[in-house]
Amino acid sequence: MLAKLDYDQLTNCMRCGFCLPACPTFRETGLEPESPRGRIALMKAVVDGVMDPDQAFEDQMNHCLGCRACEPACPADVKYGQLIEQTRDAIEDHAEHSAPVKGLRKLFFKGVFPHRGSLKWMGRSLALYQKSGLRRVARGTGLMKLFPEHLREMESILPDATGKGVVERIGTVYPAKGEKIARVALFRGCIMDVMFADTNVNTVKLLSEAGFEVVIPNDQVCCGALHAHSGEMDQARGLARTNLKVFKEAGVEHIVSNAGGCGALLVEYDHLLHEDPEHAELAVWFAESVIDVSRLLVERGRLPEFADADVHSGQSVKITYQDSCHLRNVMKSSDAPRRLMKQVANVSFVEMKEADRCCGSAGIYNVTQPEMAGQILEHKMAHANETEARYLLTSNPGCLLQMKLGVEKHGVSDRMEVKHVVDFLYERIAGRTDDK
Numbered sequence: 509m510l511a512k513l514d515y516d517q518l519t520n521c522m523r524c525g526f527c528l529p530a531c532p533t534f535r536e537t538g539l540e541p542e543s544p545r546g547r548i549a550l551m552k553a554v555v556d557g558v559m560d561p562d563q564a565f566e567d568q569m570n571h572c573l574g575c576r577a578c579e580p581a582c583p584a585d586v587k588y589g590q591l592i593e594q595t596r597d598a599i600e601d602h603a604e605h606s607a608p609v610k611g612l613r614k615l616f617f618k619g620v621f622p623h624r625g626s627l628k629w630m631g632r633s634l635a636l637y638q639k640s641g642l643r644r645v646a647r648g649t650g651l652m653k654l655f656p657e658h659l660r661e662m663e664s665i666l667p668d669a670t671g672k673g674v675v676e677r678i679g680t681v682y683p684a685k686g687e688k689i690a691r692v693a694l695f696r697g698c699i700m701d702v703m704f705a706d707t708n709v710n711t712v713k714l715l716s717e718a719g720f721e722v723v724i725p726n727d728q729v730c731c732g733a734l735h736a737h738s739g740e741m742d743q744a745r746g747l748a749r750t751n752l753k754v755f756k757e758a759g760v761e762h763i764v765s766n767a768g769g770c771g772a773l774l775v776e777y778d779h780l781l782h783e784d785p786e787h788a789e790l791a792v793w794f795a796e797s798v799i800d801v802s803r804l805l806v807e808r809g810r811l812p813e814f815a816d817a818d819v820h821s822g823q824s825v826k827i828t829y830q831d832s833c834h835l836r837n838v839m840k841s842s843d844a845p846r847r848l849m850k851q852v853a854n855v856s857f858v859e860m861k862e863a864d865r866c867c868g869s870a871g872i873y874n875v876t877q878p879e880m881a882g883q884i885l886e887h888k889m890a891h892a893n894e895t896e897a898r899y900l901l902t903s904n905p906g907c908l909l910q911m912k913l914g915v916e917k918h919g920v921s922d923r924m925e926v927k928h929v930v931d932f933l934y935e936r937i938a939g940r941t942d943d944k
Contacts, residue, residue: 509551509554509555509561509594509595509598510555511598512594512595512597512598513551513555513591513594513595513598514587514590514591514594515555517586517587517590517591518548518551518552518555518591519552520584520585520586521545521548521549521584521586522583522584523545523549524545524583524584525545526581526582526583527543527544527545527578527581527582527588528543528544528545529581530577530578530580530581531543531544531577531578532573532575532577532865532866532868532884533571533572533573533880534546536880536883536884541568542568542571544572544578544582544586544588547568547569547572547592548586548588548591550565550568550569551591551595561598561599566599566603569592569595569596569599570596570876570877571877571880572592573833573866573868573870573873573880573884574589574592574593574737574870574871574873575833575834575837575866575870576588576589576772576833576834576837576838577833577837577864577865577866579837579838580837589838590776590779593736593737593739593741594741596737596738596739597739597740597741598739599739600738600739600740601739603739613738613740616734617734617735617738617740617743618743621698621730621734621735622729622730622743622746622747623729624726624729627673627698627701627702628671628672628673628702629671630669630702631669631670631671631672631673631701631702631703632669632670632671634666634669634702634703635668635669635670635671638666638668638669639668656878658874658875658878658881658882659875661913661916661917662874662875662909662913664916665909665912665913665916666703666909667703667704667909669702669703670702670705671702672705673696673701673702673705673708674694674696674701674705674708674709674712674724675696675724675726677705677709678709678712678713678724679724680723680724680725680726681721681722681723681724682712682713682715682716682721682722682724683716683721684716684719684720684721684722685716685717685718685719686719686810687719688719688720688721689718689719689720689808689809689810690719690720690721690760690761690762690808691720691721691723691759691760691761692715692720692721692722692723692760692761692762692763692764692804693722693723693724693725693755693758693760693762693763693764694708694711694712694715694722694723694724694764694766695728695731695751695755695763695764695765695766695770695771695774695798696708696724696728697730697731697766697767697770697905698729698730698731699905700766700767700770700905703905704905704908704928706931707766707905707928707930707931708766710930710931710934710935711764711766711801711930711934712724713934714801714805714930714933714934714937715764715801715804715805715809717812717934717937718805718809718810718811718812719809719810720804720809722764723758723760725754725755725757725758727750727754728750728751728754728755729747729750729751729754730747731747731748731751731770731773731774732744732745732746732747732748732773732780733769733770733772733773733871734871734872735747736773736780737871737872738872741780744773744780745780745781745784748777748780748781748787748791749781749784749787751774751777751794752777752781752787752790752791752794755794755797756790756793756794760797761797762797762798762799762804763794763797763798763799764799764800764801764804765798765799765800765801765839766800766801766903766928766930767832767903767904767905768800768832768833768834768835768836768838768839768903768904768907769832769834769871769904769905769906771798771800771834771835771838771839772834772835772837772838772839774794774795774798775795775798775838775839776795776838777791777794777795777798778791778792778794778795778796779795798839800835800839800841800844800903801930802841802844802845802847802848802903802929803839803841803844805844805848806844806847806848807844811848811851812937812938813937813938814851814852814853814933814936814937814938815852815853815936815937815938816852816853816854816936818854818898824854824855824856825854825855825856825898825899826856826857826858826895826896826897826898826899827849827852827855827856827857827858827897827898827899827900827901827932828857828858828859828860828863828892828895828897828899828900828901829845829846829849829857829859829860829863829900829901829902829929830860830863830867830888830892830900830901830902830907830911831863831864831902831903832902832903832904832907833864833866833870834904835903835904836864842864845901845903845929848929848933849901849929849932849933851933852932852933852936858895858896858897860891860892860894860895860897861891861894862887862888862891863891865884865887865888866884867884867885867888867907867910867911867914868880868881868882868883868884868885868888868910869881869904869906869907869909869910870906871906874906874910874913881910885910885913885914885917886914888911888914889914889915889917889918892911892914892915892924893918893920893924897924898923898924898925899924899925899926899927899932900915900924900925900926900927901926901927901928901929901932902926902927902928902929903928903929903930905928908926908927908928911926912926
């Protein structure tokens with residue numbers, strides 16, 4: 509930890525406590541070690557040799573959601589997100605995982621996420637499971653009961669997977685409608701292009717309608733966010749180096765993200781590779797080029813006319829929005845999605861109470877820390893239900909799945925639908941005829 513942590517950032521923390529009310533785990537427990545201030549104190553104690561990084565220390569670091577809501581609240585501008593990733597990286601160097609955990613980490617971090625072929629295979633396999641009757645057999649025979657309850661719940665709300673991502677469906681270049689404003693690139697992601705391929709396609713078509721020529725470089729790889737959050741920083745850097753080269757060669761003005769979790773790491777490639785003299789300059793260009801799709805549409809797009817919010821009845825409909833933590837706290841793009849949603853005819857936008865609070869998804873946190881994630885989700889659903897919204901919109905796939913899980917658990921799926929803001933907007937473009 510002494511070798512990997514930024515000691516200046518550790519000492520920048522003034523222990524003022526402004527981060528405490530912003531932190532989801534502190535709000536749940538009221539315990540000082542569950543706060544950013546407390547965790548930084550523990551990190552510094554280990555680095556200074558005052559305490560050993562034992563299992564309790566490791567558990568406390570893993571209990572952090574990494575939502576980074578503490579950063580906007582911090583008057584000293586402490587880069588807490590970087591500190592927690594550096595700490596997890598140091599922990600992972602000495603972690604003693606069980607054989608199954610080691611196998612799963614190696615399978616996904618090295619064998620699946622970095623390779624497009626493996627992702628397509630995973631998508632095809634999931635699609636086969638979902639559509640062939642195997643899912644009904646697994647549920648009907650009680651086979652799913654072999655898995656923990658939280659995994660059974662997540663399996664029940666997964667969207668339809670596919671092995672055909674955005675490139676397979678619309679190619680690597682998609683022209684602008686009307687006069688071209690700019691040439692931009694889509695960062696398609698890994699899970700996004702398997703579980704939310706429709707959203708990727710809709711993102712490209714929405715950008716096209718707004719005047720952008722869209723390139724989807726086929727050789728791009730996973731952003732590395734899940735690796736970075738899980739202490740696999742060297743692998744994250746390797747993925748970043750590949751993406752730098754691929755997107756630079758695309759000759760674009762912007763690199764567009766439609767997933768807050770991916771975008772938050774992409775805009776910090778400059779920090780990720782700041783000690784790499786060969787790639788540091790290019791990483792700065794890359795980070796400065798990354799932009800969320802909503803912000804690009806608002807700031808530079810030629811917005812199309814959006815039809816009635818309720819495409820079936822044409823009547824006014826209530827909508828609300830759950831912020832992606834990383835989109836809000838790292839990419840600083842909380843206003844743009846709201847401005848876009850309000851462009852839709854006959855929409856009544858209801859601001860959800862504490863929409864800026866984490867929903868409990870946090871990458872794979874809802875899988876690794878289901879109890880805390882579940883507590884946080886319950887608070888979120890209480891606020892969501894208060895809005896009485898017909899559509900609950902968000903800008904990140906993890907948030908979307910977590911909120912969909914909450915809607916299902918509360919039995920309100922007949923009156924509240926969770927959607928990505930891009931899908932909501934694209935489906936309501938006036939006069940749109942392309943439904944593929």
